[in-house]
Amino acid sequence: MNIALSRVELQEIAKYHRLxxxxxxxxxxxxxxxxxxEETFISIFVCLAASALQIFALYKLGKSLKISTTSMILFMISLFIPLIGLLTLLLMHDKAMKVMKAAGVKVGFMGADPSSV
Structure with a gap:
């Protein structure tokens, strides 16, 4: 990726990558x-909350990485397919890691610290 990113854009990517x-x-x-x-109500609630967090994080990270709207819609739809959704999240993780490392930002286990960018 040969796009020059400002410090604010890198901080935004780091923040949503961690999310x-x-x-x-x-x-x-x-x-x-x-x-x-065994309580189905609790498990359904936990799954819906996790799905909402995934959609929000994927959208915000995709927007900060400047991914096209068509690709983002396809990524969000793929979240509802069990293993493909996991692979989609890992793909976005990989893209964010590459951008951060190309900018010279140190990335740890849970992403880069936005305040250190």
């Missing part, structure tokens, strides 16, 4: 709760 990583963990927790909790 995307938290939504990925929330998705894993929601899937575990769906299989282990």
């Amino acid at each position: 995307l990583l938290w939504s990925l963990l929330a998705a894993i927790a929601a899937n575990l709760s769906y299989t282990s909790v």
